[in-house]
Amino acid sequence: MVDISTSLGKVQLDNPVIPASGTFGFGLEMAEVYDINILGSISVKGTTREARLGNPTPRIAECPSGLINSVGLQNPGIDAVISHELPELRKVFHKPIIANISGFSVDEYAHCCSLIDKEEQVEIIEVNISCPNVHNGGMAFGTDPVAAAEVTAAVKAVTTKPVFIKLSPNVTDIAAIAKACEAAGADGITLINTLLGMRIDTRRRRPVIANKMGGFSGRAIFPVAVRMVWQVAQACSIPVMGCGGVSSASDVIEMMMAGASAVQVGAENLRNPYACKEIIEALPREMESLGINSLKEIIGIVK
Amino acid sequence: MERLTLTVTDNRQIANGIWEMKLSGCTAACRPGQFVNLMIGDNFLRRPISVCNWEDGILTLAYKIVGKGTSEMAAMKPGAAIDTLVPLGNGFDTSVDCGSALLVGGGIGTAPLYMLARTLAAKGCKVTLVTGYRNAGEIFFADEFKALGIDVLVATEDGSCGTKGFVTDAIRQNAVDYDYIYACGPMPMMKALCAATDTAGEMSLEERMGCGFGICMGCTCKTMTGGKRICKEGPVFKREDIIW
Numbered sequence: 001m002v003d004i005s006t007s008l009g010k011v012q013l014d015n016p017v018i019p020a021s022g023t024f025g026f027g028l029e030m031a032e033v034y035d036i037n038i039l040g041s042i043s044v045k046g047t048t049r050e051a052r053l054g055n056p057t058p059r060i061a062e063c064p065s066g067l068i069n070s071v072g073l074q075n076p077g078i079d080a081v082i083s084h085e086l087p088e089l090r091k092v093f094h095k096p097i098i099a100n101i102s103g104f105s106v107d108e109y110a111h112c113c114s115l116i117d118k119e120e121q122v123e124i125i126e127v128n129i130s131c132p133n134v135h136n137g138g139m140a141f142g143t144d145p146v147a148a149a150e151v152t153a154a155v156k157a158v159t160t161k162p163v164f165i166k167l168s169p170n171v172t173d174i175a176a177i178a179k180a181c182e183a184a185g186a187d188g189i190t191l192i193n194t195l196l197g198m199r200i201d202t203r204r205r206r207p208v209i210a211n212k213m214g215g216f217s218g219r220a221i222f223p224v225a226v227r228m229v230w231q232v233a234q235a236c237s238i239p240v241m242g243c244g245g246v247s248s249a250s251d252v253i254e255m256m257m258a259g260a261s262a263v264q265v266g267a268e269n270l271r272n273p274y275a276c277k278e279i280i281e282a283l284p285r286e287m288e289s290l291g292i293n294s295l296k297e298i299i300g301i302v303k
Numbered sequence: 304m305e306r307l308t309l310t311v312t313d314n315r316q317i318a319n320g321i322w323e324m325k326l327s328g329c330t331a332a333c334r335p336g337q338f339v340n341l342m343i344g345d346n347f348l349r350r351p352i353s354v355c356n357w358e359d360g361i362l363t364l365a366y367k368i369v370g371k372g373t374s375e376m377a378a379m380k381p382g383a384a385i386d387t388l389v390p391l392g393n394g395f396d397t398s399v400d401c402g403s404a405l406l407v408g409g410g411i412g413t414a415p416l417y418m419l420a421r422t423l424a425a426k427g428c429k430v431t432l433v434t435g436y437r438n439a440g441e442i443f444f445a446d447e448f449k450a451l452g453i454d455v456l457v458a459t460e461d462g463s464c465g466t467k468g469f470v471t472d473a474i475r476q477n478a479v480d481y482d483y484i485y486a487c488g489p490m491p492m493m494k495a496l497c498a499a500t501d502t503a504g505e506m507s508l509e510e511r512m513g514c515g516f517g518i519c520m521g522c523t524c525k526t527m528t529g530g531k532r533i534c535k536e537g538p539v540f541k542r543e544d545i546i547w
Contacts, residue, residue: 025518029535033304033516045520053523053530058511060521062348069513074520074530208511218347270514271348273388274306 002287003294004280006040008239008261009162009187011096011123013040016252016295017280020243020266021046021100021126021166022071026085031092033273038280040262043098043190044081044089046128047116049108051077055133061199061208066218066245067267068197070211072133073102078112086121096123100166101155102131106141110154117159125161126241127151130168130193132215142168142193145180152184162187164241167232169221170196174228175235182236189232190241190264192225218267221245226258233259233300247275249282253290259300304388304516305331309362311383314376317365318443321411322377323355326362329389333357335419336395336487336507336539339364340515342386344375349388351515351534353415353487353507355444362389365414365443391515392538395485395505397422403429405481405504407470407496409488410436415507417444419485424451431456431481433473435492439464454479471499484542494547506545507538 004015019030021043030036054074061068076085078101089097099122103109109127116122129142129151141147148165155163165181167174169192178189194215199208207213225244233240242260246252247268255263268275292298309326317323333339333354339362340349350372356363368374379385397419404423408416413434423430430453436442438461448455457465458473466473470492484504486493493506510533513521517535524533526544531537 023519025520029517053525054520057522057524059523060348060511060513060519062346064347066347067513069519069521071520071523074523267347270519271342273304273514273516273518 002284002292003296004283004287006262006295006299008124008241011162013262015040015280015283016256016262017276018043018098018241018262018264019269019276020264021128023266023269026081027089027093030273034277036093037095039095039276041095041098041123042093043100043126043264044085045075046073046100046102046131047075047078047081047112048073048102048104049078049112051075051080056210058208058210059214061214063197063199063216063218063220065220066216067270068199068209068214068216069194070133070209070214072211073131078115082115082119086119090121097121098124098126100126100128102128104134106151106154109151110158113155114158117161122161124164125155125159126164126166126190127155128166128193130166132168132170132194132196132213133211139168139170142177143171145176148177149180149184152181152186156185164188164190166190166193168193169224169228169244175231178232178236182238186238188239188241189236190243191232192221192228192244195221195224217244219245219247222251226254229255229260230258230302249279249286252279252283253286253292253298256295256299257302261299304391307331307387307389308384309387311379311381311385312361313381314379316377319440320368321441321443322366322368323443324364324366324376324379326364326385326387327360329357329360329362331389333362333390334394335397335422336415337390337392338538340388340391341376343372346372348513349515350376351391351512354390354418355414356418356421365411367411388515392534393536395419395507395539397426399483401428401483403431403481405474405479405484406430406432407484407486407488407492408432408434409470409492410441412488412507413444415487416485417447420448420451420453424453430454431479433458433470433479435459435470435473435488437461469495471495474499497542497547504542505539506542508533508540508545509538
């Protein structure tokens, strides 16, 4: 019997598989599809201070082995998430969750995190400084080490919960950003968010996405994600949640060998609603075929 | 929503650019106006297609070739298996107490109106179907609709069949009597329809989708009552809820 449990710092997980923020809503729709309590945890939909309708449509463009999205942080706002979404999720998911917080200013990040800090259900706060789909916020904080550290420090000052900073791959030196977050007190790093991408409708001679550009995700970005997880794991000593193009148990193991302590599954949920379930079920068999007794023994084994 | 592996039993061209596919093994019940999401070839995302009919476990789809996915779909032969999420979306409200319903379809938007017409006719509602096309070559399901015993009117932009002009012209010229409207088609058509009449009704919208089952927020539209996911709260919305 292989051991598929893992940990993110002091947080214990039954298994490393976590649906990525924005690809699982607040869990309610998926609870009707299968028993979501088999998941390691859930990173819920990115939340901002105010309710947001998001960007104009079309927000979706298909690509080879992936898609571009430009949802633009549509969410009901932090107050509604705390008063409605989280209590509803609690009825169907009985494990601690990861709250994903986004913002347009350091104050907004701190405000949302101070509110979510009081939620017992939330075990980790994931701070998204990497959304490519909003202006004057999100990714701007994730592409500059000084700004990334500023957000990290501001958030750490208002919560005692572990804080993971979710980083953007749209940078030259990912290790420098991660190290700046670690130095500012981050308890962990989640990476990668989507790669900035664009498609053009050649018949209409205009972008497919209304917002012109969007975030590219899906199987195609897996090698980029593995590379960046490895770089950050080499540079930092805090735990890493690996994310980007994961679609199989084999991918989970590869990501953990690169240095991830847990693995998020994103775009794959959109094409296969059973993706996380199938990956968890396939994990023991995949481990056995590779001679792995415990996932913990392979985390960051590739130097 | 269920994920079923359906088997293609028939797949043929029925009009210019329009194909009909029949799939067996659809044990999940579908209502008029709902849709299914098909995994076609090696495409990353599924293809959302409206339910044209569901009867005795046979799912009928009428679809227009618009790109790579639907082209690959048209090339599929009987016996092929398709990984399908079914059923999705809310569908039309067939419990509305209406004596005479006006069904308005534009182009491929006529497809979901077949099962709707069949359902309404079966419960004793008088049904008039008005369909609009660019030309006679695009008309599909004419015999199938007639076999339901409903009134069928056609408008073509070039006048090659029925009324020359748009669906609104055909409705006006034929003095159609109705007390509720169901519509599916291009937004300009539905906008013109709503401008031409105050009668209550509902319309099916479309948008590029990510998942099709409500988790990605890719297809959200603004409505009078806030942002709604076309795949989950829709695709059918009451006309007063739609922002034109």
